[in-house]
Amino acid sequence: MASEFAVEMRDVVKKFITPEGSELNAVDHVTMQIKNGEFFSMLGSSGCGKTTSLRMIAGFEWPTEGEVFIEGKAMGHTPPFQRKVNTVFQSYALFQHMTVFQNVAFGLEMEGAKEDEIKKRVGRALEMVQLTGMERRRPKQLSGGQQQRVAVARALVKTPDVLLLDEPLGALDLKLRKEMQLELKALQQQLGITFIYVTHDQEEALTMSDRIAVMSKGRVQQLATPVEIYERPVNKFVADFIGESNFLEGKIKSLSGEEAVVHVPALNAELRGMPMSRDFVNGEDVVVSIRPEKVRIAENNAKGDGLFKAKVLTSVYIGSDTHVYVDMHGIRLKVMEQNRISRLDPSSFYSKDQVITLLFMPENTLVLKKD
Amino acid sequence: MLQRLRENKSMQGTFLALPTTLWLFVLLIIPLFLTFVISFGQRSPDGDVIFSFSLDNYIRLFGYSTDCPDGQASCFDPLYVNILWRSLSLAFNTTVLVILMAYPLAYFIARATPKQRNMFLFMVLIPLWTNFVIRVYAWMMLLRKEGAINVIIGWVAGLFNLPFTPLEMLYTPGAVLVGMVYEFLPFMILPIYTSLEKIDTSLYEAAADLGANALRTFLRVTLPLSMPGVVAGTILVFIPVMGTFIVSDILGGRQVILVGNLIQRQFLDARDPTFGSAASLILMVMTLIVTYFYTRKFGFGEEIVVA
Numbered sequence: 001m002a003s004e005f006a007v008e009m010r011d012v013v014k015k016f017i018t019p020e021g022s023e024l025n026a027v028d029h030v031t032m033q034i035k036n037g038e039f040f041s042m043l044g045s046s047g048c049g050k051t052t053s054l055r056m057i058a059g060f061e062w063p064t065e066g067e068v069f070i071e072g073k074a075m076g077h078t079p080p081f082q083r084k085v086n087t088v089f090q091s092y093a094l095f096q097h098m099t100v101f102q103n104v105a106f107g108l109e110m111e112g113a114k115e116d117e118i119k120k121r122v123g124r125a126l127e128m129v130q131l132t133g134m135e136r137r138r139p140k141q142l143s144g145g146q147q148q149r150v151a152v153a154r155a156l157v158k159t160p161d162v163l164l165l166d167e168p169l170g171a172l173d174l175k176l177r178k179e180m181q182l183e184l185k186a187l188q189q190q191l192g193i194t195f196i197y198v199t200h201d202q203e204e205a206l207t208m209s210d211r212i213a214v215m216s217k218g219r220v221q222q223l224a225t226p227v228e229i230y231e232r233p234v235n236k237f238v239a240d241f242i243g244e245s246n247f248l249e250g251k252i253k254s255l256s257g258e259e260a261v262v263h264v265p266a267l268n269a270e271l272r273g274m275p276m277s278r279d280f281v282n283g284e285d286v287v288v289s290i291r292p293e294k295v296r297i298a299e300n301n302a303k304g305d306g307l308f309k310a311k312v313l314t315s316v317y318i319g320s321d322t323h324v325y326v327d328m329h330g331i332r333l334k335v336m337e338q339n340r341i342s343r344l345d346p347s348s349f350y351s352k353d354q355v356i357t358l359l360f361m362p363e364n365t366l367v368l369k370k371d
Numbered sequence: 372m373l374q375r376l377r378e379n380k381s382m383q384g385t386f387l388a389l390p391t392t393l394w395l396f397v398l399l400i401i402p403l404f405l406t407f408v409i410s411f412g413q414r415s416p417d418g419d420v421i422f423s424f425s426l427d428n429y430i431r432l433f434g435y436s437t438d439c440p441d442g443q444a445s446c447f448d449p450l451y452v453n454i455l456w457r458s459l460s461l462a463f464n465t466t467v468l469v470i471l472m473a474y475p476l477a478y479f480i481a482r483a484t485p486k487q488r489n490m491f492l493f494m495v496l497i498p499l500w501t502n503f504v505i506r507v508y509a510w511m512m513l514l515r516k517e518g519a520i521n522v523i524i525g526w527v528a529g530l531f532n533l534p535f536t537p538l539e540m541l542y543t544p545g546a547v548l549v550g551m552v553y554e555f556l557p558f559m560i561l562p563i564y565t566s567l568e569k570i571d572t573s574l575y576e577a578a579a580d581l582g583a584n585a586l587r588t589f590l591r592v593t594l595p596l597s598m599p600g601v602v603a604g605t606i607l608v609f610i611p612v613m614g615t616f617i618v619s620d621i622l623g624g625r626q627v628i629l630v631g632n633l634i635q636r637q638f639l640d641a642r643d644p645t646f647g648s649a650a651s652l653i654l655m656v657m658t659l660i661v662t663y664f665y666t667r668k669f670g671f672g673e674e675i676v677v678a
Contacts, residue, residue, distance in 0.1 A: 060576050080579040093577035097595045106591070110582035158581065 003072025006162050006194035007034040007057055007085075012066035014052050014218075026052045028218035029066070034162075034196060034211075039188050041197045041205040044215035045241075050198045053215075054164050057196065059083045071161055081110070085162040086155035090170055092147050094139040100126070100150050101135035107158045125157035128187065145176045152184070162194040169204065181207050202242050206230065214238050234276055235369045239289045246295065246333045248288040252280055252367070260367045262288050267308060267329050273365030280367070287368045292323070292336040294364035298357045306360040315350040324350050328358065410648035418642035428649035451633070451650075458630040459657065461544070462612040465551040469608050470601060472552070473559035477600070478593075480560075481567035492564070495557050503554065507621045510550050514540040514622065542624035550618040555611065559604035566600030567593070602669045606662060613658050630654045 014027040027049040034040045042050035055061045056068055059080035068075045070083060086107070095103050104122045113121070126132050129149035139147055148168060155163055165184075169177045185208045188195045199205050205212050206226040213223040214237075221241075222234045233239035236247065250262040253270060260275040271288055280286065298307060310328035317339075324335040335358065350356065376382055410428055413421045432455075436448035480491045498506060513519045521537040528535035540546055570593065578588040616631030623629075630650060637647030 058576075058580060060579075079584075080576070081582045081584055085580075087577070087580045089573050089577060091571060091573050093571065093573040095574065095577075095592060095596075106578070106583075107581035110587065154577075154581065 003069070004035065005033045005069070006036045006038070006071065007196065008032070008069040008072075009053065009056070010067050010069065012053070012056065012063045012068060014049075014056060014061060015064040025218050027056070027063075030215075030218070030220055031066075032213055032220060032223055034194060036194055037192050039185065039195045039197065039208055039210045041199060041209040041212045042215055043199055043202060043205040043212050043242075045200055048215040049218040050200075050213075050215050051166055054087075054166055054196060054198050057162070058085055058087045058164050084160055085164055086158050086160040087164040087166065088148075088151045088155050088168045090167045092139075092151040092168075094147055094150055094154075096139055098138075099135065100131065100137050100139070100142070103139065103150055104154045104157050107154060111158070121157055122153075125153040128156065129153045144172055145180065148172065148180065152187070156187075156191070160193065162196060163188075165195060165197045167199055168197075169199075169201075177204070184208065206242075214241060216241070232274075232276060233289070233366065233368065236287045236289065239366065239368060244292050244334060245289045246292060248290075248331060249370075250286055250288055252282055252284045252286055255280055255282060259362060260286075262286060262367055264288065266331050269308070271360060271365055272306065272362040273360075273367040274363065275367045277369050280369075285370050287370050289366045289368050290360060290364055292334040293321075293338075294361075295333065295335045296359040296361065297324075297335060297337060298359040300355070300357050302357055302359070306362065306365075308358050308360070309355055310358050312350045312352055312354045312356060314352065317345075322350070324356075326356065326358070333358070406648040406651055409645055410652050412645045412648075414643045414645050418644075420644055428646045429653070431646065432649055432653060454628055454630055454633050455653065455657065457544075457627070458613055458654075459661075461548065461551065461629065462609050464548060465555065465612045466605055466609045468548070468552050469555055469559045470605070473556055473563055473604065474597075474601070477560050477563035477567055480564050481570075488568075492561075495560050499557060504617055504621070506554065507550055507618050510546070510553065511541060511621055514546050514549070516541070541622065542626045544623070544627050546622040547619045547627045547629075550622045551612050551615075554618060555608040558607040558611075559601075562603040562607065563597060563600040566597045566603075570596050598669060602666065605665065609665075610658055610662065614654060 009030050009032050012027055012030045013025055016024050016026050018024050026047075030049065030053060042053060044050045052061060056063055057070070059075065059078060059082075062077050070085060075083065095106065098106070101122055104125055105118050108118045108121060122135075123132070126135065129152050131146060131149050131153065134142065134146065134150075139150060142150065148171075151168065168184075169180050172180060181204055184195070184197075197205070197208065206229075209226055211223065211225055212229050214221045214229060216237055222229055222238045224232070229238060229242055233242065233245075239245045240247070248264050248266065248271070250264040250271065252260055253263045254261045255275065258274065259272055260280060262271050262273060263269075264271055273288055308328055310326035310333065313325040313327055313332070315325070316323040320339060322337050322339055324337065326333050326335060376386070408422065409420055411424050411426070413423055413425055413427065415421050432451045434447045434449055434452050435445060437445055438448070439446040476495075480488055480495075483491060511518075515521075516537045516539065518541070520540065525535045525537065574592055574596070575588055578592045583591060614631050616629060616635050619627050619629045619632055620635075623632075630653075634647050634650045634654070637643045637650060641647075
């Protein structure tokens, strides 16, 4: 293997001209290194630059600035048909005028493979995606999930170094999507090739990925493992985009290594938390973030640090959890409690206007850059 | 009554189809039936139809003649067979030329930005605002001996001191072909454009992604997916070219006679409706046969519906 990285984007910029005639950086100085054999996701809402980045790796677009490397080789203006990557398109892009077999065989024919080799490899690819027996069908005669599998088989039959997937499960219903997530992940582990996966679905990214690049406005906000992204988001955007968070605005009062003390004017109190950036300074305006499930509900007579009284606004029972919305000195917070004990009507446990005590533990409280 | 109509889908269908059905019955089915009957009749000396059952007209059309040069009772006269063959080959040549010219243009338009596309399509349609016959006359102005083309070539030749005798372009099979191609070009451009425009651009990307260069993408993806447009265009061009007589009348003169001209002259000049009817039916049958085999090979129903 020529390089430690399957794909590398080095300071890549892609400019587009908007219909209004102004210039837009769809991808804005993106640098990322994707390791061999990794399941890598680019996650963000539409317009964040994730699909454009993927298309530059595939070769459908060329960077305005910067360079894309595949297996250590600079791609420059190499056309797609000369890159050892293959794409699974969001719309599947199956050839409607060809059968399933012909669709999967297309890429091998372009390589000039011999007929019996094509037969063998197409057969294996279809077996891999559990479509054996469907060879003679037309794409239109297949269900959405089956079409999706054909698209995967068609790309994988070429044994690419890297498989690019552009929201491949977007058109499927929830149940099928979950099944396919696990299947794709299993397929990736079995084949050991690099998958680069574009999605706007955070749960999907968290489920499948080894590492995730969270993108917004053409930039990579954070590139890390799913756990790090959820537990240690680097800024407010990531904390807000991945999962749910309660935010409190404040000012840094003091810093000491692993801990920051933040004065929160709304509470007229200090909160201790973990600083998520190295370059905080005293007096800096910051955002304190705490996940709903990490807010504890304490006994009303508890004593100690990080305890705050709050008034219950509503309590919603959703089966596995109860969501409690509270008002804490004019700030609306969401608190999540698991229903670990079976009982009827757990919502009655917290009634409207009831005063409860919340506990913010320093290790659950994150201090983030205000972006 | 109205209530029943609201509930009954098939009755609604009947009502919706009624006006056209009546129209076609009166103006197509009945005349066609009359043509069929008349074609087996005989011409009376003063040009009326004597109803009978005689195959004389058909026999004559396929070359049986009693008017022989060296006094035989009967001989083969290729006159009408030649006309039929000329019509068929002209329609074929026109269609092929029109496809070759229309496809690249349609491809170009389909690939343009949406704003440019509308402008180009508009330009394709502009000639249709002028009457068909007038457009053919315009070609006469261009092609005749003192016409624009000869004048320009003569002027250029004069610049280089070359001798130039004006070209005889009008009243040749070539002139008819040029006129036909010109007249029917839009009817090929539009359906091909429509089918090209419908192709999802991600299919081109998929082909490139799987290793196909531009040429192979075109041959394996673009062309097969745009065939419904080519088929529709071929039908829209081939059938009218087979039957039209105006272009050959104006640009071909007495030199290029097609079935259309033959039929027209039988009814108006020769006053032999029985022979004209027989020629009409043969034209129709020929067109049907060609269209049938063509659509069987390249598809029609499913492909066009799907496209």
